[in-house]
Amino acid sequence: MKRNKFIVIGSGRLGANIATKMSELGEDVIIIDSTDDSFRKLKDSFSGYEMVGDATDLAVLENAYIKHAKTVVITTDSDNTNIYLAHICYYVYNVPKIFVRLSDTDKGRLLEGTYIKAIYPFTLSLAEFMDLYEEGDI
Numbered sequence: 336m337k338r339n340k341f342i343v344i345g346s347g348r349l350g351a352n353i354a355t356k357m358s359e360l361g362e363d364v365i366i367i368d369s370t371d372d373s374f375r376k377l378k379d380s381f382s383g384y385e386m387v388g389d390a391t392d393l394a395v396l397e398n399a400y401i402k403h404a405k406t407v408v409i410t411t412d413s414d415n416t417n418i419y420l421a422h423i424c425y426y427v428y429n430v431p432k433i434f435v436r437l438s439d440t441d442k443g444r445l446l447e448g449t450y451i452k453a454i455y456p457f458t459l460s461l462a463e464f465m466d467l468y469e470e471g472d473i
Contacts, residue, residue, distance in 0.1 A: 338405040338431065339363055341383075344390045344420060349436060349456065350410035351376035358383045362406075365399045390420055396428070406432040410454075414442050421451045 343354040346368035354366040355378040364383030367390045368374065374385045388395035390411075401407070407424045409417045414437050421435040433451045437443060443453045 336403065338403055340365060340400045340404045340406075342367065342399055342401065342404045342407045343410065344368075344407065345410035345412070345417075345436070346373035346376055346385075347410060347412060348376060349454075350408065351378075351381075353408050353410070354383060355381045367395065367399055391416065391423075393423070393427075396423070401428050401430070404428070404430045406430070406434070408434045408436075408454075410436040414439050418442060418445050421446065422449075425449050425451055 341357050341362040341364045343350045343364065343366040346354070346366050350366065354364050358364045358381045365386060366374070366377070366383060367386045367388055369387070369389050371387045377385070386395070386399050388398070390396060401424070404424070407430045409420045411417055417435045417437060421433050424430040424433050434454055435446070435451055436454045436456065438457070440455055440458070446453055
């Protein structure tokens, strides 16, 4: 089975921007969100597929071709949902690359022993600030 899908779960600012960027880079992107209104955050350059549904429902994931996913990025606003979905992608569907957004850095321990990578927006923002500060831009 060829794994060629790039799936983003959660169409908030982070998810929508990742989906748009990967679409611009030529990836076959599917973005899933529980509300249709969330897709308004996608840029006009997004050329992937939008899917309305609850990603915690395995039927929704399977309709989004999770079995063909090479990468899944999970960016809902719930750390617990994100960790649950990351483990489903890891243990049930064996997705090769999984990235999960977490607000609570302590919850990263729940990913130990896996290849799931955590994205901490707070840490990324702080790192970006420090890079700008050290460059003298601030």
